[in-house]
Amino acid sequence: MKEYYGIDITEIDGFDDLHNPGGILKDVMERASSIFGAESYLLVNGSTGGILSAVSAVARRGGTVIMARNCHKAVYHAVYLNRCSVRYIYPSFLETYGICGSISPKSVERQLQTSVGVCALVLTSPTYDGVVSDIETIVEMAHRQQIPVIVDEAHGAHFCVDARFPKDAVSCGADIVIHSIHKTLPALTQTGLLHVQGSLVDRERLQQFLKIYQTSSPSYILMAGIEQCISILETEREPLCHRFFEYNKLFTCKTENLGYLKILSSERTKEIGQEIFDYDPGKKVISVKGTTQSGRGLYNVLLNRYNLQMEMAGWDYVTAILTIMDGREGYMRLADALRETDGRLCKKSQTSHTEIEERPENVYNIYEAMEEKKEEMLLEDCEGKICGAFIQVYPPGIPLIVPGERFTKSVIRQLLYYRQQGFVIEGLRENRKKVSIIRKETYA
Numbered sequence: 078m079k080e081y082y083g084i085d086i087t088e089i090d091g092f093d094d095l096h097n098p099g100g101i102l103k104d105v106m107e108r109a110s111s112i113f114g115a116e117s118y119l120l121v122n123g124s125t126g127g128i129l130s131a132v133s134a135v136a137r138r139g140g141t142v143i144m145a146r147n148c149h150k151a152v153y154h155a156v157y158l159n160r161c162s163v164r165y166i167y168p169s170f171l172e173t174y175g176i177c178g179s180i181s182p183k184s185v186e187r188q189l190q191t192s193v194g195v196c197a198l199v200l201t202s203p204t205y206d207g208v209v210s211d212i213e214t215i216v217e218m219a220h221r222q223q224i225p226v227i228v229d230e231a232h233g234a235h236f237c238v239d240a241r242f243p244k245d246a247v248s249c250g251a252d253i254v255i256h257s258i259h260k261t262l263p264a265l266t267q268t269g270l271l272h273v274q275g276s277l278v279d280r281e282r283l284q285q286f287l288k289i290y291q292t293s294s295p296s297y298i299l300m301a302g303i304e305q306c307i308s309i310l311e312t313e314r315e316p317l318c319h320r321f322f323e324y325n326k327l328f329t330c331k332t333e334n335l336g337y338l339k340i341l342s343s344e345r346t347k348e349i350g351q352e353i354f355d356y357d358p359g360k361k362v363i364s365v366k367g368t369t370q371s372g373r374g375l376y377n378v379l380l381n382r383y384n385l386q387m388e389m390a391g392w393d394y395v396t397a398i399l400t401i402m403d404g405r406e407g408y409m410r411l412a413d414a415l416r417e418t419d420g421r422l423c424k425k426s427q428t429s430h431t432e433i434e435e436r437p438e439n440v441y442n443i444y445e446a447m448e449e450k451k452e453e454m455l456l457e458d459c460e461g462k463i464c465g466a467f468i469q470v471y472p473p474g475i476p477l478i479v480p481g482e483r484f485t486k487s488v489i490r491q492l493l494y495y496r497q498q499g500f501v502i503e504g505l506r507e508n509r510k511k512v513s514i515i516r517k518e519t520y521a
Contacts, residue, residue: 086297095119095295096288105304112310113237113272114247115254116280118287119303120269121295124231125151127255127271129158129290131227132197134283135253136161140196143188146436147177148201149229150467150474150503153443157480160444164192166200167436168208169352174341174364175372175392178352180210186218195222201229202246205389205473206341206396207360208353209233213249220250225277231257233357234270235401238310239318243355252277261359261400263309265302317401324408325358325399331412337422338415339364361397363415368422373498375418383414389472390500392491437464437488441481446515453511456492459484465513468504470495484514 093100109117120127132155142156146165156163166188169178198219202210219226228246234256236245246254254272258264341362365375376390387395440463451465462484469476478488
């Protein structure tokens with residue numbers, strides 16, 4: 078640890094100020110801009126600070142935000158803080174893999190035509206599972222109405238480093254793009270970048286909110302990590318990307334003839350059609366649907382038997398992330414583990430429950446619901462009641478139900494299943510037995 082103390086400094090002479098950059102930090106931002114293609118800002122508390130700043134910069138209090146229902150909880154927190162009304166766009170649902178598909182440009186167009194006072198459009202692309210939407214077409218639609226587009230591209234910071242990856246959101250014309258560079262690039266946890274372009278975003282307002290949502294004492298260790306990441310991309314990205322695609326090809330060859338496990342890959346998305354516009358080759362969604370295994374069970378097998386850490390487990394799948402910094406051994410160990418595991422699986426004799434796309438009724442705006450008086454109720458008994466808190470499985474941190482939405486049988490069933498399987502569920506109370514509901518004698 079001693080080597081870190083030596084660079085754990087503050088804004089001393091010669092080391093610049095993140096909130097008023099004019100020296101070495103400004104240089105780092107300019108180098109990032111040359112790589113990512115837009116004006117760049119350093120983030121030292123991950124994409125969360127960038128998302129809060131981005132939404133706050135373009136959303137006027139009481140305005141309307143159109144957002145994908147599968148956005149990260151940070152987007153919901155941003156619309157709550159700005160007291161915005163929300164209009165949701167729902168992604169398609171891929172039954173075979175149990176994950177969300179793309180956001181359709183047609184669904185965006187319908188929402189743009191019917192919503193009034195829209196101040197921002199917010200999307201997540203790629204998703205936690207690697208699904209990419211047609212950002213370029215969606216941006217064109219929004220810009221015809223002078224509506225800025227914010228893309229949470231936290232898991233796609235690597236897209237711009239090689240043309241074989243999906244087209245990045247900056248190149249697609251998005252006004253603000255947020256990257257968690259620590260997720261798929263060589264950077265320390267909690268580091269990110271925010272990129273802004275075009276004339277629809279007030280730079281001064283954006284910079285003000287970056288100062289508000291980021292600490293006034295940013296870590297120089299984290300900022301040095303961002304600079305090192307940029308240096309690697311400047312000097313080594315070509316060989317790193319070359320080996321990534323070579324190893325990815327080897328992995329696909331070794332796992333293409335599995336009997337029970339289904340692996341969603343760039344090649345297989347072509348079979349799905351328009352439900353997935355594009356796909357990140359660094360993500361591997363591994364489905365156990367139709368077998369006697371569960372997603373959580375596969376996660377535990379890979380961790381405990383093979384010492385392989387998956388990114389997350391879902392209802393009946395796990396998601397793995399492979400990056401340009403992973404070596405051949407990691408790819409081959411995962412491929413071999415999946416081949417061995419596949420050989421031990423068998424088909425389930427009856428149809429399994431499916432995690433279905435759920436659209437709870439929205440009774441209150443989020444900020445209205447958050448200010449109502451609450452009480453707690455057993456999860457099993459809350460059907461028809463109105464939720465008073467954000468409840469999400471983490472990861473990925475996408476709310477299953479948000480304040481102001483009505484509990485349904487399906488949402489309750491999903492939460493009970495996740496609880497029984499040992500998932501981390503944020504928002505449950507009293508030993509994960511109760512939920513917060515709005516205290517009302519009757520409901521609208």
